[in-house]
Amino acid sequence: MTRLxxxxxxxxxMLGPGKVELLERIRARGSIAAAGREMGMSYRRAWSLVxxxxxxxxxxxxxxxxxxxxxxxxxxxxxxxxxITRYHALHAAATAAGxxxxxxxxxxxxxxxxxxxx
Amino acid sequence: MTRLxxxxxxxxxMLGPGKVELLERIRARGSIAAAGREMGMSYRRAWSLVxxxxxxxxxxxxxxxxxxxxxxxxxxxxxxxxxITRYHALHAAATAAGxxxxxxxxxxxxxxxxxxxx
Numbered sequence: 584m585t586r587l588x589x590x591x592x593x594x595x596x597m598l599g600p601g602k603v604e605l606l607e608r609i610r611a612r613g614s615i616a617a618a619g620r621e622m623g624m625s626y627r628r629a630w631s632l633v634x635x636x637x638x639x640x641x642x643x644x645x646x647x648x649x650x651x652x653x654x655x656x657x658x659x660x661x662x663x664x665x666x667i668t669r670y671h672a673l674h675a676a677a678t679a680a681g682x683x684x685x686x687x688x689x690x691x692x693x694x695x696x697x698x699x700x701x
Numbered sequence: 702m703t704r705l706x707x708x709x710x711x712x713x714x715m716l717g718p719g720k721v722e723l724l725e726r727i728r729a730r731g732s733i734a735a736a737g738r739e740m741g742m743s744y745r746r747a748w749s750l751v752x753x754x755x756x757x758x759x760x761x762x763x764x765x766x767x768x769x770x771x772x773x774x775x776x777x778x779x780x781x782x783x784x785i786t787r788y789h790a791l792h793a794a795a796t797a798a799g800x801x802x803x804x805x806x807x808x809x810x811x812x813x814x815x816x817x818x819x
Contacts, residue, residue: 586709587708588707588710590705590708591704591705591706591803593810598806599706639811640809640810640811641809642809665809669805669806673799673806676798677794677795680794680798680799681792681794684788684791685709687783687787688711688716691759691784692714692759693756693757693758
């Protein structure tokens with residue numbers, strides 16, 4: 584099926600599917616490094632994306648502890664949960680609202696594919 | 702204001718704001734090279750994007766004549782016009798449908814900015 588890639592450009596901040604997926608994987612794994620690894624990202628890259636998000640939003644989206652006996656860990660905050668939820672709601676609303684235009688564009692392709700397939 | 706970046710992933714084809722802008726500039730300038738130049742693109746890059754679009758859609762979006770006394774030129778076809786129109790309609794519908802979520806995300810930023818500003 585046609586997928587919609589949606590990135591938000593705020594003044595000086597950007598939010599797209601990559602960062603949202605990173606938040607979700609941090610929530611699932613409790614670790615920035617593990618989340619990044621699952622996405623084929625270096626540890627450094629994953630940390631830098633988290634720092635970028637934490638700097639852009641008034642409240643941090645991820646909190647983390649480094650080292651310690653448990654090896655440190657990371658948690659998605661309530662603000663982070665809200666961002667995940669709002670992003671998906673936005674994506675769903677956009678896809679629904681644009682369905683007719685999406686279908687019309689898809690029908691114009693050389694190989695229109697199967698709209699019912701995900 | 703918050704801008705929504707919207708890219709469509711069809712099976713094997715991609716359509717985003719860059720290609721749509723290129724189509725619009727080709728329409729305005731009657732030349733692929735001039736349109737690409739305005740966007741800071743090499744001649745080669747602009748041509749390759751046009752070829753990609755023409756290959757993906759059942760009908761070409763751009764027709765062109767090379768050389769000749771007038772130096773050749775390019776035209777956006779009716780199919781190309783439809784793609785431009787549908788893309789903008791999709792973007793407008795998505796932005797309207799997602800307005801509440803966009804505003805909520807923007808309000809969570811450290812510097813929420815001015816929603817009334819374009």
